[in-house]
Amino acid sequence: MDERKIQKNFINQINGKKKVQKKSIGVYRYLVHHSFFEVLTNAYPEFYTIIQKQNLEKEFDRSIFKFMQKNAMSPYIWQMPNEYRKFLKKSKYFKKIPYLNDLLYFEYSELFIFMQKPLMTKNIKFKVSKKYKISANCSIHKYNYDVINKDFTQKEESFILGYFDSDTQEVVYRPLNNLLFSFFKTLNPTLSLNKNLRLFLKKNEISYELYAKEFIIVFEELYIQKVLVI
């Protein structure tokens, strides 16, 4: 008796690679698909609303089976939606929805931020002469659509910062301008914030004397929100 063959054959019937040969195996196919379906539709409510509106349920089911065959690797269920997003990005599914990856990335970012460990920061006064980095607990991302307002009618670049607000216990999203986004994406944590700012403004031919103060006000606020951390 080849146990590996038996198990492989069973798995292939569950994940849709092979036709189900027995009703009892069909039970497992149903249970596995159902749990994937539940996790994905809970993590991506807006995405699933669009799937329903556009009558794409069958394509959604097919994509779940295909995803189950190769791409569900994490033992943590909460990470499944991100694996599915990455799978869809490389797949043939939902090509009619050009904003799909933006939407999924945005919806998943909330779950990602919620699941991070809270930061144990010391109560140290903000000083621009110190070195800071962007917290791994937040999301800074460039989108091709206005995801915050769920407006997918036309392409429109938007730069969004997402972080956990410990006062409201919610994930807060705020738009960044192009300059702040570029600054954060190129922030060098081995240099002081001030040095970073000087280099950045010089590169962009912006006067430090005239505009540094405005940047520093935002930095201090983001330090309080634990977006910038030591």
Add this chain to the structure above:
Amino acid sequence: MVLVNVVLTKVMKHIKGCGLGLRAEFLDDIHFDTKSFSPDWWEVTPENWIHMPIWYREKFEQIAQNTPFVAHGVSLSLGSNKKPKKKYLQELKTFLDTYHIDYYSEHISYSSYDNIQAHELLPVPLTPKMSDKMSDNIKYVEDFLGRRLSIENATYYHSEPSSLSESDFINELLYKSGAKLLLDLNNVYVNSINHSYDAKKFIKSLDLDKVSYMHIAGHYFDEEVQMLIDSHGTKVNDDTWELLRYTLNKIDVPPMIERDNNVPTLDIMKKEYKKMKKIYDKRASNG
């Protein structure tokens, strides 16, 4: 009674009384004053708590300081063709160490194959070769975690080609691996109905000296497939309560209630818990 207590001490020496599965839905209703309800111990599923939402963490840590934890995993996939990944085992070990959890259990099943997750407990072929494979995986995990494992008899809706009976397979696996048995009475009941055998005879055929603790839970009958489904989503039924009484007359080990779906308020679970506790305490007075 003295002899039985010796067995209990060896198996779960810091865990006494009855347990309840800790669910996120209960967190707001758990308090630490003397009047508030608390089970004797909580069972936690590491996969649900290793990473947890920010707002759960503080309460979870308070609970861990006040009540003992036992851990019950779902994704180790002991019957898989691949060994559990070291990265996951390290995260698991850190979690168990952080919350001072000595007792960890998993299932006689597999939930991933070629490292692809099914997120469901799948039935293994009941063969000597499979028990060798699972035994190797159990020892590997025990060495990594520095803890002895308990393994749970799982439900199955489909029987893979097998050369051993279910109880022979479990007993052989316990013998080869040295693991303890987490006896899930709801699973015994569900399997006994779905596969037409006598639940009590099945329990009697197991190596009961090796039982570390017991699970009870609810299930439902699915009209479409004409089977009982182990949903952990309903209250415990009378037949399972009866199996608990029956088994407690044979072995003195702690029981706990699992509830994973349609999770009610803690107040409702408290009623079921008290029923279990009454049965458990009656066992002690009978002894």
